[in-house]
Amino acid sequence: MKPARFGYHAPQSVEETCQLLASLEDAKVLAGGQSLVPLLNFRLARPAHLVDINRIGNLDRIYERDGGVAVQALARQSTVEDSELAARLCPLLPAALRQVAHRVIRNRGTVCGSLAHADPASELPAVMLALNGHVVAASARGQRIIPAADLFTSVMQTALAPDELLVEAWFPGAHGKYAIAEESRRHGDFALAGAVRYGDRLALFGVAATPVMADPRDPTKGLQPSGDLEATPEFRLHLVRALTERLFAA
């Protein structure tokens, strides 16, 4: 057995899930498992309880709301990628999804899971920030909306409380000029640095603890990216300048 022992719960509804999250100590939501299960396998995460939301019915819808696209917690990334509605209302979203991992991973991974996981090198958090979207969080205490600008607080940290379920992500209708570009060592890997353009707005990912908004005319201002085996801080800054130039030249 690779993962450490955990209590397994498979609630059938959002209400039941919220109840479980309110009552269990040290519980983690299991959605697509494409980020959480690797952490469990390597025992980098050892939650006492897993709340598997995959048995909840009617939580996989993709629908139009307030002129934008609402994506519920169990909508798989591959389904959103193929969604005609998403392509029509917010084509940046499917374009960004095609850069997330590989199709086989996207067959399980969810859009909401990617936002909740908040990997700083992830595409979707930056897309949500560039578009000024929001997420809807539910708990036994009720529902609340968290705007993108308040959602990402640090490396893999969000404003979601431990007892909250992210039930829906909302991406505004986006008809201005949009583009996403990133550089990675191999196709499908996490980006060394990436940039999302929507109109005059620029969001960067992979270069700070969270996705960040930047000034297209001076995109590296104030940035202090970290260095690792794959890229030095200087190289990341270079990538930011090059990617920004590419996005705004088009």
Place this chain on the structure above:
Amino acid sequence: MKVNGVAHPVPVDPRRLLSDHLRHDLGLTGTHVGCEHGVCGCCTVLLDGAPVRSCLMLAVQAEGHEVTTIEGLAQSGSPLHPVQQAFHECHGLQCGFCTPGFVMSVVGLLREHPDPTPEQVDEGIAGNLCRCTGYASIRRAVHRAAELSKK
């Protein structure tokens, strides 16, 4: 859950990964395990027809679903599945460690794109790693598999 058409109870321990359940409990060792974090693609199986990583699923999550492994593509003694036949013809394997994962990914790819462009082929196999054959012959095998599947 159903595995290759046969109903099986799910394991009692929720910690059991689907990949380990297939290999250790059901003896279906054709599903290989390389990395256990989703990167190598060796453990790819079909879940209700779509390719997924079996190392990133708990076996209990497959309850009520249909799993297809490499063993389920062709009965022993009967002709190979078109994708297997194509890998054979085009030298798409050497040691074979990566092969079950490639074959299952390609079955999924051809289901979505029966006539894949070279870009779709590259995209479709990008999530699988092979350390010995080299991707040129695997690419060729995918195109050949598309041909064979139409016959």
